[in-house]
Amino acid sequence: NEHDSENIAGMLVRCGYTKADCKETADFILFNTCCVREHAELRTFGNVGFVKELKQKNPRLILGVCGCMMQQKQVAKKLFDRFPFVDMVFGTHELKNFPLLLEQVFNNRRILRVDDSAGEVIEGLPAEREPGFSTFVNIMYGCDNFCTYCIVPYVRGRERSRSPENIIAEVRQVVNDGYIEVTLLGQNVNSYNYDGVHFPELLKRVNDEVRGLKRLRFMTSHPKDLSDELIDAMASLDKVCKHIHLPVQSGSDRMLEKMNRKYTVAGYLERIEKIREIVPEAAITTDIIAGFCSETEEDHRATLELMQKVRFDSAFMFQYSQRPGTKAARHFPDDVPPEVKTRRLNEIIELQSAISLERNRECVGQTYEVLIEGTSKRDSGSLFGRTSSNKVCVFPALGHRPGEYVKINVESCTSATLLGNIVE
Numbered sequence: 001n002e003h004d005s006e007n008i009a010g011m012l013v014r015c016g017y018t019k020a021d022c023k024e025t026a027d028f029i030l031f032n033t034c035c036v037r038e039h040a041e042l043r044t045f046g047n048v049g050f051v052k053e054l055k056q057k058n059p060r061l062i063l064g065v066c067g068c069m070m071q072q073k074q075v076a077k078k079l080f081d082r083f084p085f086v087d088m089v090f091g092t093h094e095l096k097n098f099p100l101l102l103e104q105v106f107n108n109r110r111i112l113r114v115d116d117s118a119g120e121v122i123e124g125l126p127a128e129r130e131p132g133f134s135t136f137v138n139i140m141y142g143c144d145n146f147c148t149y150c151i152v153p154y155v156r157g158r159e160r161s162r163s164p165e166n167i168i169a170e171v172r173q174v175v176n177d178g179y180i181e182v183t184l185l186g187q188n189v190n191s192y193n194y195d196g197v198h199f200p201e202l203l204k205r206v207n208d209e210v211r212g213l214k215r216l217r218f219m220t221s222h223p224k225d226l227s228d229e230l231i232d233a234m235a236s237l238d239k240v241c242k243h244i245h246l247p248v249q250s251g252s253d254r255m256l257e258k259m260n261r262k263y264t265v266a267g268y269l270e271r272i273e274k275i276r277e278i279v280p281e282a283a284i285t286t287d288i289i290a291g292f293c294s295e296t297e298e299d300h301r302a303t304l305e306l307m308q309k310v311r312f313d314s315a316f317m318f319q320y321s322q323r324p325g326t327k328a329a330r331h332f333p334d335d336v337p338p339e340v341k342t343r344r345l346n347e348i349i350e351l352q353s354a355i356s357l358e359r360n361r362e363c364v365g366q367t368y369e370v371l372i373e374g375t376s377k378r379d380s381g382s383l384f385g386r387t388s389s390n391k392v393c394v395f396p397a398l399g400h401r402p403g404e405y406v407k408i409n410v411e412s413c414t415s416a417t418l419l420g421n422i423v424e
Helices: 002-014 038-050 052-057 073-082 092-106 152-156 164-176 199-209 228-236 253-258 265-278 297-310 327-331 338-361
Strands: 028-033 062-067 088-090 111-113 134-138 181-185 215-219 243-245 283-290 314-319 367-375 382-386 392-396 405-413 417-422
Touching: 002 028, 002 062, 002 092, 002 134, 028 038, 038 052, 038 062, 038 073, 062 092, 073 088, 073 111, 088 092, 092 111, 134 164, 164 181, 164 199, 181 199, 199 215, 199 228, 228 265, 253 297, 265 297, 283 297, 283 338, 297 338, 314 338, 338 405, 367 392, 392 405
Parallel strands: 028 062, 062 088, 088 111, 134 181, 181 215, 243 283, 283 314, 392 417
Antiparallel strands: 367 382, 367 405, 382 392, 405 417
């Protein structure tokens, strides 16, 4: 979604727009939505309603809503009917047609456009990226996994991989524009396949062929497709960062089967063991869902036990929220009481915070290369950046600035942050 916003901003610049300082002075406001969690949907409806007053003050203001949530026809129609002051509503597969839709709005038409067909990968869309030193490049679109809780395959379509040549050309371009760290994006990068070129080979080509690139990251990896070749590539390629995000979702085989994750706990732990063996310095992060349909206390305890075995560096942790259109919503009752979901999530968060603190304490006394990203929000005299393993590090500025690489000796930590000083 973030990269889609960059594409839309690029098209707006081509249409003659410049970025507004704030929404109150804007002539065009577009909400790019996510539909992975219910909370995002509720926020969207609230935010769209909030800007009604701006439209009343400035009748020339164009308001639009796009993205994954709008790819769900019933939700798009609901928003379109509920907010008649919204000028354009369109789904993910209409991104390439955005300038044409905008032209129709200029001709006094309200637009509701949701196309079910994902079609071919469209190359050459402009992108207006945020200033900085790290950016994203899509390598593929869509998903073929159909996890029962997930709406993504329905709103993003089936998997379509970009050609290695187009990916490498885009990475070269962003490096020429001043970015030195690139994250290759895909719903499941491990299943990238373009005419027999698989993800480990793509990683190697980007690593070897793009001069000026300093760091190469990727996300997200599906455990069922994590190959030995990819683990070997992480270990051997000098620009590839030593971090992998490997969503587990649950530590219960019963839950994993119900989620259609297509691996077992034993299979997941075998992949973790392989990563630890081949890339021992790698940080491993994950996603965990609390309270999926019919989850028992035994299932929940199995998740806690898995967390203790793996010792993730960090995790994104959520309560399950039913998404209309998914298999879970159609076939499984959302039968775990909200207070039980909340209690289980809090137990997961508490355990992960303790593990994250333990993992970070292992870094104290070590020296790491850090890419400076900006000024610390809590201390204007300090900077922050990330290690190759994606750990956030805060340290005194000492005349350095964002975009530089510095060596940091870690002297203390919290569960979320490493604290240290620059080694001159």
